[in-house]
Amino acid sequence: MSEATGPMAGVKVVELGVWIAGPAAAGILADWGADVVKVEPPSGDPCRQFQQILGDVLPSNPVFEMDNRSKRGIAVDLSTDGGRAVMLDLLADADVFVTNLRGGALARLGLDHAAIAERFPRLVYCFITGYGSEGPDADRAAYDVGAYWARSGIAALLTPPGQDPPFQRGGMGDHPTGMSAAAAISAALFARERTGEGQLVETSLMRQGAYTVSFDLNLMLMWGSAMAVGDRTSMGNPAMNNYRAACGRRFWIVGLEGERHWPPLARVAGHPEWLDDERFARPGPRAANAAELIAMLDGIFATRTLDEWAEAFATEPEFFWAPVNEPNDLLADPAFHGSGALVDVPDDVSTTTMVASPVDFRGSPWAPRSTAPSIGQHTREVLAELGRTPAEVDALVASGAVAAPTDGA
Numbered sequence: 001m002s003e004a005t006g007p008m009a010g011v012k013v014v015e016l017g018v019w020i021a022g023p024a025a026a027g028i029l030a031d032w033g034a035d036v037v038k039v040e041p042p043s044g045d046p047c048r049q050f051q052q053i054l055g056d057v058l059p060s061n062p063v064f065e066m067d068n069r070s071k072r073g074i075a076v077d078l079s080t081d082g083g084r085a086v087m088l089d090l091l092a093d094a095d096v097f098v099t100n101l102r103g104g105a106l107a108r109l110g111l112d113h114a115a116i117a118e119r120f121p122r123l124v125y126c127f128i129t130g131y132g133s134e135g136p137d138a139d140r141a142a143y144d145v146g147a148y149w150a151r152s153g154i155a156a157l158l159t160p161p162g163q164d165p166p167f168q169r170g171g172m173g174d175h176p177t178g179m180s181a182a183a184a185i186s187a188a189l190f191a192r193e194r195t196g197e198g199q200l201v202e203t204s205l206m207r208q209g210a211y212t213v214s215f216d217l218n219l220m221l222m223w224g225s226a227m228a229v230g231d232r233t234s235m236g237n238p239a240m241n242n243y244r245a246a247c248g249r250r251f252w253i254v255g256l257e258g259e260r261h262w263p264p265l266a267r268v269a270g271h272p273e274w275l276d277d278e279r280f281a282r283p284g285p286r287a288a289n290a291a292e293l294i295a296m297l298d299g300i301f302a303t304r305t306l307d308e309w310a311e312a313f314a315t316e317p318e319f320f321w322a323p324v325n326e327p328n329d330l331l332a333d334p335a336f337h338g339s340g341a342l343v344d345v346p347d348d349v350s351t352t353t354m355v356a357s358p359v360d361f362r363g364s365p366w367a368p369r370s371t372a373p374s375i376g377q378h379t380r381e382v383l384a385e386l387g388r389t390p391a392e393v394d395a396l397v398a399s400g401a402v403a404a405p406t407d408g409a
Contacts, residue, residue, distance in 0.1 A: 001070070001072070001369045001370045002346060002367075002369045002370070003369075004033040004034070004035060004369060005033055005364070005365060005366055005367050006031070006032040006033025006034075006361060006364055006365065006366030006367070007032055007033060007361050007364040007366070008029050008032040008033040008034035008366075009033035009034070009364075010033075010035075011029070011033070011034040011035070011095045011096065011189065012034070012035050012037075012093060012094045012095050012096070013026055013029050013030070013034045013035065013036040013037070013094065013095065013096040013097075013098060014036075014037050014039060014087075014090045014091055014094045014096070014097050014098070015036055015037065015038045015039060015071070015097075015098045015099070016039045016087075016097070016098070016099040016101060016111070017038070017045070017098060017099060017100050017101075017128075018045050018046055018047065018100065018101065019045070019046060019047045019100075019143070019174070020047065020067060020144070020171045020174030020175070020178070021100050021128050021144065021173075021174040021177045021178050021181070021205065022098055022099055022100030022101075022128050022178075022181075023038070023045065023047065023067040023068055023178075024067045024171070024174055024175050024177070024178025024179075024181075025098050025126060025128065025177075025178040025179075025181035025182050025185070026038070026067075026071065026098045027066070027067040027068060027069065027070075027071070027178070027357070028178060028179060028182040028357045028359075029096070029098075029182055029185065030069065030070040030071050030369075031069075031070060031356070031357045031366055031368060032182075032357075032359075032361070032366050033364075033366050034096070035072070036070070036071040036072065037071070037072050037073075037074055037090060037094075037378070037382055038068060038071045038072065038073045038074070038373065039074055039076050039078075039087065039090070040073060040074070040075050040076070040375060040376075041075065041076070041077060041078070042075045042076075042077055042375070042376070042400075042402075042403040043375075044075070044375040045064070045068075047063065047064050047067075047068075048061060048064055048375070050063040050064060051064070060352075061372075062354075063170065063171075064372055065345075065352070065354060065371055065372050066171075066354060066355060067178070068372035068373070069345050069354065069368050069369075069370060069371055069372050070345075070368045070369040070370055071372065071373055072373055072377070072378035072381070072382060073372075073373030073374065073375065073376060073377045073378050073379075074086075074090075074376060074378055074379045074382045074383075074402070075375050075376030075379055075402060075403035075404070076379075076401065076402050076403075077400055077401055077402070077403075078109050078111075080399065080400065080401045081401075082396050082399055082401030082402070083401040083402065084109065084110060086383065086386070086396070086401065086402060087109075087111065088116075088119075089386045090382070090386070091116065091120055091123060092120065094120075094123060095122070095123070095124060095189065096123070096124045096125075096126065096185055096189070097116075097123055097124070097125050097126065098126045098128070098181070098185070099111070099126070099127060099128070100127075100128040100129070102129070102139050102140075102141065103127075103129070103133060103138060103139050104139045113125045113127065113200045117198075117200070120198070121197055121198060122192060122196065122197065122198045123198040124185055124188040124189055124192065124198045124199060124201065125198065125199070125200045125201070126181050126184065126185050126188075126201050126202075127200060127201070127202045128177060128178075128181055128202070128203055128204065128205075129142070129202070129203075129204045129205070130142020130143075130146070130147040130204060130205050130206065131147055131151075131204055131205075131206045132202070132204045132206065132207065133202055133204075142205055142206075143205075144168070144171065144172065144173030144174045144177070144205050145168050145173075146205075147173070147204070147205035147206045147209065148168075148172070148173025148174075148177065148205040148206065148208055148209040148212075149168040149172070149173055149209065150165075151206060151209070152205075152206050152208075152209025152210050152212070152213065153209070153210070153213050153216070153217070154168075154209055154212060154213055155168070157213055157216055157226075157229065158229065159229060160229050160231065161228075161229065173205050173208060173209060174205070176208055176212070177203055177204070177205055177208040179357075179358070180203045180208055180211075181201070181203050184201040184202075184203060185201060187201075188201050232294070233291060233294055233295075234290050234291045234294070235290055235294065236286075236287035236290055237255065237256075237258055237283070237286070237287065237290075238265075238286060238290050238293045238294050238297060239253055239255025239258065239261050239262050239265045240253065240254065240255050240256055241253055241294060241297075242324060243297060243298060243301040244298070244301065244302060245301055245302070245304060245305050245306040245308075245309055246302055246303060246304055246305050246308075247305040247306055247307075249305075249306040249323060249324070249329075250323075250324035251306060251309070251321055251322065251323050251324060252321060252322050252323075252324060253265060253319075253320070253321050254320040254321060254322065255319075255320060256320075258283040258286070259283070260318060261318060261319070261320065262275075262280075262283075262286070263275055263318075264316035264317075264318045264319040265319065266280070267316060268312050268313055268315070268316050268319055269297060269300050269301075270300065271300075279292070279293075280293055306323060340356060340360055341355060341356055341358075342354070342355065342356060343355070343356040343367075343368055344368075345368040345370070345371055346368065346369065346370055346371070347370070347371045348371075352371060354368075374405070375403065376402070376403040376404045376405060377405060379393075379397075379402050379403065379404035379405075380393055380404050380405075383396070383402070
């Protein structure tokens with residue numbers, strides 16, 4: 001593994017995480033340069049199963065790789081006394097502990113915050129849950145499809161009347177929750193520089209979901225009303241809508257400010273006279289005649305390809321728009337590449353291109369150091385750093401407290 005770079009270089013993180021949200025938080029810190037030791041049971045993080053779920057026909061697991069690159073992996077059976085002793089030794093010189101195991105499981109292992117806070121007062125303990133650490137569902141099992149997507153209201157808010165809710169994409173709630181957790185950890189480390197004390201930081205899938213739709217929730221809290229799901233054929237602001245070009249590609253016009261963005265739309269559509277048309281000149285009449293105007297725009301935009309329209313749109317600096325990209329479109333989009341959204345991760349042969357975590361640091365740039373570890377790949381290395389002799393490591397392996405590759409890797 002190459003030398004760590006980035007603002008978190010020198011920070012030691014122990015991760016006891018499964019699936020996505022916890023490993024994503026630690027994965028972001030690993031991207032930023034932290035030394036992350038991923039603790040897994042000998043059977044591995046269940047997210048490794050994705051390779052089988054997707055058919056087991058590919059030589060790698062892109063889902064697991066995304067959140068576990070640049071980490072070192074150690075396999076520990078925490079149900080054993082030897083395994084728990086190893087875990088406590090790992091935490092003894094750690095700066096951060098990240099976990100998304102349920103609170104009950106952590107308490108049974110003696111790894112809940114109350115059990116270890118006094119022993120490790122400088123430790124920043126990050127606890128990620130489905131529904132928070134208090135309340136009736138504090139220990140309820142959760143995936144982001146349930147706690148973030150369904151229960152927080154996102155799915156309902158995206159469902160047109162009378163239709164079925166849309167499906168969430170994989171990890172869609174876990175990844176922003178992981179980013180919030182990484183931000184909380186960073187803030188807690190900053191506070192520790194001032195106070196010398198660690199602390200417990202928490203976030204949850206439901207809390208992240210609520211924050212995602214806080215626009216709607218604050219309307220409900222402050223005004224007692226909610227906004228309806230938009231119907232593109234009758235949007236009150238036709239300049240805030242999506243349309244289809246002659247080539248079949250869709251694009252979104254982002255004319256949020258009616259008075260500012262309506263004139264460029266009228267001109268680019270070839271109808272400057274609409275600016276004086278009493279049906280369309282002002283926001284109120286435009287909303288009242290939205291169905292007619294949208295139908296007219298549909299006909300106009302269907303006359304040229306998206307590339308042709310892009311040239312026309314470029315003539316109006318105040319015309320805001322974006323293509324509706326499929327994944328293949330996104331991977332070919334120059335703006336995507338210009339944003340730094342891809343990163344080359346060193347592997348055993350050369351590099352593997354992956355999606356980058358979404359933050360860069362110009363003064364302390366980060367770089368990935370390796371692909372994800374295999375189960376127990378670094379068990380012997382990490383235990384040696386903890387002061388265990390080769391004979392002691394062999395004894396732990398023989399007892400089943402830890403697992404390590406037979407070649408000593």
